[in-house]
Amino acid sequence: MADKPSVLFVCVHNAGRSQMAAAWLTHLAGDRVEVRSAGSAPGAAVNPAAVEAMAEVGIDISRETPKLLTVDAVQESDVCITMGCGNTCPVFPGKRYLDWKLEDPAGQGVEAVRPIRDEIKTLVEGLIAEIAPARPEASA
Numbered sequence: 001m002a003d004k005p006s007v008l009f010v011c012v013h014n015a016g017r018s019q020m021a022a023a024w025l026t027h028l029a030g031d032r033v034e035v036r037s038a039g040s041a042p043g044a045a046v047n048p049a050a051v052e053a054m055a056e057v058g059i060d061i062s063r064e065t066p067k068l069l070t071v072d073a074v075q076e077s078d079v080c081i082t083m084g085c086g087n088t089c090p091v092f093p094g095k096r097y098l099d100w101k102l103e104d105p106a107g108q109g110v111e112a113v114r115p116i117r118d119e120i121k122t123l124v125e126g127l128i129a130e131i132a133p134a135r136p137e138a139s140a
Contacts, residue, residue, distance in 0.1 A: 004031075004032065004033065004034055004132075005033055005034070005078045005079065005131045005132055006033070006034035006035075006036065006076060006077045006078050006079070007025060007033055007034070007035055007036070007077060007078065007079045007080075007081065007127070007131070008036045008037070008038065008073055008074060008076075008077035008079070008080045008081070009021040009022050009025075009035075009036070009037040009038075009081050009083065010037070010038055010039065010040065010069055010080065010081065010082045010083065011039055011040075011082070011083040011084055011104075012039055012040050012041055012084060012104075013039045013041060013042060013043035013047075013066060013106065014037055014038050014039025014042045014043065014066035014067055014068075014069075015039070015042070015043035015045065015046050015047045015050070015066050015106070016046070016047040016049075016050045016104065016105040016106060016113070016116075017050075017083040017084070017100075017102050017104070017105065017116065017120065018037040018038070018039065018083055019037055019046050019047075019050060019061050019064050019066075020050055020053070020054055020061070020116070020117055020120050021037065021081065021083070021100075021120050021123070021124060022035045022036070022037035022064075023054055023059045023061045023064075024059070024120055024121050024124040025124050025127070025128070027059050028121075028124060028125065028128055029128045029132050032128075032132040032135075033128070033131065033132045034077075036073055036076075036077060037067065038067045038068060038069035038070065038073050039066050039067065039068065039069055040069050042066035042067060042068050043066045044066070045065070045066070046061055046062070046064050046065070046066065047105055047106060047113075049105060049108060049109055049110045049112070049113040050105055050113055050117070052110045052113075053110050053113040053114050053116075053117045054117065056110075056114070057117070057121075074092060074095065075092055077095065078095065078096065078131070079095070079096045079097075079098065079127070079131065080095055080096070080097050080098070081097075081098045081099070081100055081127075082097070082098070082099045082100070083099075083100050083102050084101075084102065084104055100120075100123055102116055102119060102120065103116050
């Protein structure tokens with residue numbers, strides 16, 4: 001992996017799970033990780049319940065838009081994390097692939113999305129600890 005690892009989150013519509021995961025990783029890891037998200041069949045807009053659930057924890061994803069999964073996005077990423085999109089993600093040698101089993105928030109209210117949001121945060125925290133641990137502060 002390069003000095004700055006890159007992660008691609010993929011779900012079918014790129015409207016809920018992958019958007020929340022990308023936002024958590026950006027929020028928690030800052031500039032230590034390059035973050036992308038995409039969908040195998042992108043939706044028209046980000047799930048309003050996902051936007052609301054993330055806003056509750058101070059993260060604004062209201063300006064995000066679903067993006068189409070491309071071969072380039074996979075090739076440019078060190079880690080590709082799928083969330084319910086089956087085998088639609090192209091596989092390249094030397095890449096790391098993870099599949100996070102998460103409930104699909106599509107069509108659900110914010111009450112149902114909150115636990116999915118929180119589960120994603122926990123998974124992202126574990127990923128950060130593995131691929132981009134905090135650097136020790138330089139002593140003065």
